[in-house]
Amino acid sequence: MNHHPRKRFGQHFLRDPIIINRILALIDAKPGQQLIEIGPGQGALTTGLLTAAGALDVIEIDRDLIEPLAKRCQPFGQLCIHQADALQFDLCTLLNDSCAAAISESIPASSTQRLRLIGNLPYNISTPLLFHFLKYAHCLDDLHLMLQREVVERICAAPGNKTYGRLSVMVQTYCAAEMGFIIHADAFYPPPKVESALLHLRPYLQPAFALGNRQHHATLVATAFAQRRKTLRNSLRELISTAQLIAAEIDPNARAETLTIAEFARLSELTCNPHISP
16 A cells, blocks of 8 residues: 555554554454444554454545555455544444444344444544543443553553553543553654554443543543642642542642542542532
């Protein structure tokens, strides 16, 4: 496939066959599963996913890649290409209306089977894409994503770790997160300037924490980490009083990086519904 990678789309095409096979083995796609690939590019993973599952939906923004991708994948299975911006795409519209559902009698209209998401995400929009995917976590079974190594480390970080921050809290509130293997720059063309890593997310079937207002929770977390060296008493003074922090059994002199996912959820509920006891 003769296509010059476009910088404006953040294109770095995966080309190392060993890495490709390792990723496909971890995904372990099966017939009947509803798979979605974000940014299939030149089809490095696409052909393997199709071979394993028989059907696949892909979301690709670069219209110049669509025709060659369709031709390359034609022998391997049923490919449904959506020429769209993944940041604007409602993933839940594919639930039971995917390429796999269209050809498989094993997925009835009333099925509760969720989608599996795979993608080599552009570095320049990886964080906005992650937050977009979280909006559809209830429709997703799992996600296998290639991201900048530093971003994956931040997502999977634990409280007290220097890389623990807003991204860690927001992702781990809704998903179990696991860092996979490192992918060196020379596995891609053109090679990026940084290492990548594989990230596996599994959204919780039932929310780990009952958040009455997800937007309020997001604002609270962002505010707490905006000036991470400040104590919570100071960083959250516009959202929560010292008395409320104490009532929630949280040290007002603590910093955001020390709070657990559960403590952030508790603070969110307390400040969103001030009459609820901690």
